[in-house]
Amino acid sequence: MNKRLLDPANTLQFDDFKKCYGEILHRWGLKEKRAEVLKFTSCPPEPHKGIEFGVYCYHCRSQARGTQCAVCKRFTFQCAICHVAVRGSSNFCLSCGHGGHTSHMMEWFRTQDECPTGCGCHCLLQSTF
Numbered sequence: 001m002n003k004r005l006l007d008p009a010n011t012l013q014f015d016d017f018k019k020c021y022g023e024i025l026h027r028w029g030l031k032e033k034r035a036e037v038l039k040f041t042s043c044p045p046e047p048h049k050g051i052e053f054g055v056y057c058y059h060c061r062s063q064a065r066g067t068q069c070a071v072c073k074r075f076t077f078q079c080a081i082c083h084v085a086v087r088g089s090s091n092f093c094l095s096c097g098h099g100g101h102t103s104h105m106m107e108w109f110r111t112q113d114e115c116p117t118g119c120g121c122h123c124l125l126q127s128t129f
Contacts (some may be wrong), residue, residue: 015041079104080116096121 005040006083018041025034056062057069057076064076066126067087075085079100091106092099093109101104115121 011042015043081105081108093121093123093126095123095126098123 004084011102018037022038025031025037052120055064055076055106057064057072057074057079059074060072061070062069062071067075068076068104075087077086077090077099078084079086079090080098081100081104084101086099088103089102090099091102093115096115096117096119098115098119098121100116112123113124115123
């Protein structure tokens with residue numbers, strides 16, 4: 001059976017070749033050349049699915065989705081420093097899960113390197129990757 005060089009039935013295989021070549025170019029530090037090659041792949045890139053964190057209510061310890069607990073109706077995220085519900089800008093540690101209002105956390109970590117809850121985590125020094 002005689003196949004054409006760029007038979008549309010082989011599109012996925014051709015895309016794999018382009019992706020492999022793009023990976024080589026990336027490793028060589030040729031990121032612009034890689035982008036030029038990858039823009040000719042026929043398969044669209046996978047959509048970004050986002051990041052989801054599991055949250056447990058501070059008060060009743062049930063798993064919660066969003067900012068308010070479905071069980072006890074309280075806000076799920078409480079500042080580790082002032083113990084008031086966090087609404088708006090916040091920061092938290094990816095290692096221990098503790099955090100709070102951005103302004104409070106910034107002030108705390110200006111002079112401290114350990115989590116304000118006393119859990120023993122060195123939040124700023126922990127590798128999160």
